[in-house]
Amino acid sequence: MLVREKAEPILALLRARGGRVTTSRRAILETLLGVAGHVTAEALTARVQAVQPDVHESTVYRFLDELERLGVVDHVHLGHGPAVYHLAADAHHHLVCDGCGAVEEVPDEVFADLRGRLQAEFGFALQPRHFAVTGHCRACAMRP
Amino acid sequence: MLVREKAEPILALLRARGGRVTTSRRAILETLLGVAGHVTAEALTARVQAVQPDVHESTVYRFLDELERLGVVDHVHLGHGPAVYHLAADAHHHLVCDGCGAVEEVPDEVFADLRGRLQAEFGFALQPRHFAVTGHCRACAMRP
DNA sequence: GTCGCTGTAGCGAGCAGCTTGCGATAGCGT
DNA sequence: ACGCTATCGCAAGCTGCTCGCTACAGCGAC
Numbered sequence: 001m002l003v004r005e006k007a008e009p010i011l012a013l014l015r016a017r018g019g020r021v022t023t024s025r026r027a028i029l030e031t032l033l034g035v036a037g038h039v040t041a042e043a044l045t046a047r048v049q050a051v052q053p054d055v056h057e058s059t060v061y062r063f064l065d066e067l068e069r070l071g072v073v074d075h076v077h078l079g080h081g082p083a084v085y086h087l088a089a090d091a092h093h094h095l096v097c098d099g100c101g102a103v104e105e106v107p108d109e110v111f112a113d114l115r116g117r118l119q120a121e122f123g124f125a126l127q128p129r130h131f132a133v134t135g136h137c138r139a140c141a142m143r144p
Numbered sequence: 145m146l147v148r149e150k151a152e153p154i155l156a157l158l159r160a161r162g163g164r165v166t167t168s169r170r171a172i173l174e175t176l177l178g179v180a181g182h183v184t185a186e187a188l189t190a191r192v193q194a195v196q197p198d199v200h201e202s203t204v205y206r207f208l209d210e211l212e213r214l215g216v217v218d219h220v221h222l223g224h225g226p227a228v229y230h231l232a233a234d235a236h237h238h239l240v241c242d243g244c245g246a247v248e249e250v251p252d253e254v255f256a257d258l259r260g261r262l263q264a265e266f267g268f269a270l271q272p273r274h275f276a277v278t279g280h281c282r283a284c285a286m287r288p
Numbered sequence: 289g290t291c292g293c294t295g296t297a298g299c300g301a302g303c304a305g306c307t308t309g310c311g312a313t314a315g316c317g318t
Numbered sequence: 319a320c321g322c323t324a325t326c327g328c329a330a331g332c333t334g335c336t337c338g339c340t341a342c343a344g345c346g347a348c
Contacts, residue, residue: 020315020324041306056327061306063325077221077275082305095268104266113257122248123282124239131221131275138267164295164344185335200298205335207296226334 003033010072019066027052028063032073038084038103078103078132094132099140103132147177154216163210171196172207176217182228182247222247222276238276243284247276 007029011021031048032039039047045060064085067073075083078096093111095104111128118124151173155165175192176183183191189204208229211217219227222240237255239248259270 015316018324022315022325024326042304054327058307058328059326095262095266097268098271098274104268106262106266110261110265111258113261114255117254117257118239118250118279121254122239122250123285124241124248125280125285126277127242127279128277130242130278133270133272133277134274135262135271136269141267141269159345162295166296166344168297198298202299202336203297 003030006033010067010070013070013072014066017070024048024052024055024059025063027055028060029067032067032085033087037090038076038078038086040082040084042082044085074129076130076132079134091129093128095137096132096134097137097140098134099136102137102139104137147174150177154211154214157214157216158210161214168192168196168199168203169207171199172204173211176211176229177231181234182220182222182230184226184228186226188229218273220274220276223278235273237272239281240276240278241281241284242278243280246281246283248281 007026010029011026014025015021027048028044031051032044035044035047041057041060041064044064045055045057048055048060064073064075068075071088073085074088074091075085076094077083078094079101092105092107095106096102111126115126118126151170154173155170158169159165171192172188175195176188179188179191185201185204185208188208189199189201192199192204208217208219212219215232217229218232218235219229220238221227222238223245236249236251239250240246255270255272262268262270
C-alpha cells in the first residue's frame with residue numbers, strides 16, 4: 001500500500017517532535033493519505049471507524065490539529081458548513097459559488113497580481129487558503 | 145437623531161414588501177444604523193437590549209436575515225468567531241491577519257484584475273464579500 | 289374606532305461543529 | 319520490564335445560530 005509508505009516520514013517527524021505513534025493515529029493518517037482531495041473531519045472519522053471502530057471524533061480533531069501544526073495538512077472553510085482538510089502539499093485555492101455551492105480549484109498563480117498589489121499597497125502577505133473566495137459560477141451568474 | 149431619518153425609507157421598503165414595522169424592529173434597525181462599521185449579532189443584541197430589554201437574540205437574528213434579503217445589510221465571516229454585520233451601502237472587502245486577527249478594509253477596486261481574470265478564465269463572477277481574505281499583516285509577516 | 293387576518297415576538301429547546309476535562313491506557317526511552 | 323507521560327475514548331460542554339410554539343400586535347378594511 002503506497003499510503004503506508006507516505007505515512008512513515010510523517011510519523012517519523014511526529015516522533016522526532018516528542019509525539020507518539022499510536023494505532024489510532026496511524027489509521028487516521030493512512031486514511032487521510034488515501035483520500036483524494038477534501039474531507040470533512042466527520043467524513044474522515046467515518047472512514048477511519050470503518051477500520052478501527054472506536055477511534056473517537058475528538059481524537060480525529062486533535063490529531064488533525066497536530067498535523068496542521070506539523071505543516072502536513074491545512075483546513076479550509078468553503079462555506080457555511082464544516083471545514084474541509086487536505087494535504088498541505090496539495091496547495092491550491094478555492095472558488096465557491098454562493099448560489100449552488102459548487103467548488104472550483106484554481107492554481108495559486110491566478111492570485112499573483114493581487115498578491116503583489118496587497119504587498120505593495122498594504123504590506124499584506126496574501127495567503128487566501130484558509131477561507132474560500134466566494135462569488136457566482138457561470139451557471140448561477142445567468143440568473144439574478 | 146439622524147439615525148431615525150435613515151431608518152424610515154428602509155422601514156417603508158419593509159412595509160412595501162408586506163412586512164410589519166414593530167418596536168423591536170425599529171430599535172434593532174436604529175441601533176444598527178447608529179453603529180459605525182462592523183457588529184456581531186451578539187453585540188448588536190446587547191446594544192438593543194440597553195434600550196428595549198426584552199428584545200430576544202432570535203429576533204435580532206431573524207430581522208438581520210430579513211434586512212439581508214432586502215439588501216440593506218451584509219454579513220461577513222472575518223475568521224473563526226461570529227459573523228459581523230454591516231450596511232450593504234458601505235461595501236468593501238476585508239484582509240484579516242491569521243497571526244493577530246487584525247482587520248484591514250480595502251476598496252473593491254483592488255480586486256479588479258483578479259475579477260477580470262476569474263471571469264475570463266473560469267466564468268466566475270468574483271464577489272469576495274462574504275468571507276474575508278486571509279494572510280499576514282506587515283507586523284506578523286516579520287516573524288515566522 | 290374596532291375587527292380580524294396574519295406576520296412577528298419572545299421564549300426555550302435544539303442543533304452543528306467543534307473543544308475540553310477526566311481517569312485509564314499504552315508508547316517509547318532507559 | 320519499568321516508569322514517565324503523551325494520548326486515548328468518553329461524555330459533557332461550548333459557541334453561534336436556528337426553529338417550533340403560542341400569544342400578541344401591525345395594519346388594511348369596514
